[in-house]
Amino acid sequence: MKTSTIAEREARGRAARERSKRSSHRLVGDLYRDPVELLRQSSEGRVQNLVPLRYGRMAASPFTFFRGTAIIQAHDLSRVHDSGLAMPICGDGHLMNFGGFATPERQLVFDLNDFDEVAVGPFEWDLKRLTASLVVAARHMRLSRGTAEHLVMTAVNQYRDRMHQYAQCSALELWYDRITFDRMADTALTPERRRAVRRGMEKAASRTHESLLEKMAERDGAHWTIRDAPPALFHVLGSNTLFTPEETEIYRSANWRTTFERMQAEYLQTLSPDRRELLSHFTVHDLVFKVVGVGSVGTRCMVVLSVDHMGKPLFLQLKEARQSVIARYYKSLGVEHQGERVVQGQRVLQAASDIFLGWATGPQGRHFYFRQLRDMKLSANIELFDVDLLEGYARLCGWIMARAHAKASGQAIEVSAYIGRGDQFAEALTGYATTYADQVERDYDVFLKACRSGQLEARTDEDMAADFRI
Structure with a gap:
């Protein structure tokens, strides 16, 4: 079997732009579908008495709704052209599915930490899930549109820059690369922030x-x-x-x-x-x-x-x-x-x-x-983040996703060549994330109306816990 040269692989990545221009990733497609029906489909086969709790947790905010609707975004992503650069992807890489945990050597690293939806798919589907989550979360935190767009640009350009670096790594270098606290802190945090995160690490170390x-x-x-x-x-x-x-x-x-x-x-x-x-x-x-x-x-x-x-x-x-x-x-x-x-x-x-x-x-x-179960886990409470910390976290998520894709696929060269070195891809995903966040809010309103009308039953944890109190 003939091994492709680096130049041939770069050419293959650039050729993927003919299938799907980088600017085309701004599009969300024609979203004519019923979000309630898609949610019903994803609830089939679950424990019957817990489905209302699922909806109750999702009803808390547009952001919690977004977390529970991976099926809706996957459906929507399938309605637009993709890059054709398929690989193992997380499938649900929103910003709450990143975190710290202990390696077998008991070293704390930062990485993706939820893989229920993992499958082979276009690399950009993971990025679109991440970027949309950044905008939905920023709006939930009442941050400005400019701040939300800056978070997306930060995450995607970090992905671009890291993928460019990984394109120059050997197979073993990719396999052994880990995002430790020290590496993360140098990239994402100010010295003051490092002290706060170190306290979080100490707390995580006690979660045994x-x-x-x-x-x-x-x-x-x-x-x-x-x-x-x-x-x-x-x-x-x-x-x-x-x-x-x-x-x-x-x-x-x-x-x-x-x-x-x-x-x-x-x-x-x-x-x-x-x-x-x-x-x-x-x-x-x-x-x-x-x-x-x-x-x-x-x-x-x-x-x-x-x-x-x-x-x-x-x-x-x-x-x-x-x-x-x-x-x-x-x-x-x-x-x-x-x-x-x-x-x-x-x-x-x-x-x-x-x-x-x-x-x-x-x-x-x-x-x-x-x-x-919960072995030295460290997760982010984004509602306590300020803008600076959220920006650092967005940068970290972009890096983590690039490392995961590069290792899992061996296609860092192709993906890096497809994205290029400019801002065009990041600008397209910024447009996508903003528009898709608008759609999430519309879907959330439809969902809430279905809950209020009795079309869907939604119950909170507190409501259900009260059933068991004497």
């Missing part, structure tokens, strides 16, 4: 399995049980369950330990031998249902508490993996197991991944992936 144990569980002799905290956390077969009788029947008819042991046996086969040996030191104590995020509410997510011979805990999360919204609207090779799709996508896009990532098939043939 051991610190979670006392908060989430109680001990009865040698056995630990996770406390119910409905609607966010509950035992499927307990008195606080939010499952309907029909939904609990599959769990009631089979002992949950037997069901989990079968899943665990399959999951272990997706791990390397040393990881399997490590897990053999833990004994399972309890399993509960956990409600997570905004867009994921209603999908099946379980938390398993295991303890080793020293009484030290390990919390694993089993999260349902459904078809990616990207795969729904972008033609690519079929996927046999959705959990494997998430795991393999995370492994290629992240610089370093959770050592316990794996997958298995659960009750009713549903696909799941496994990962650790």
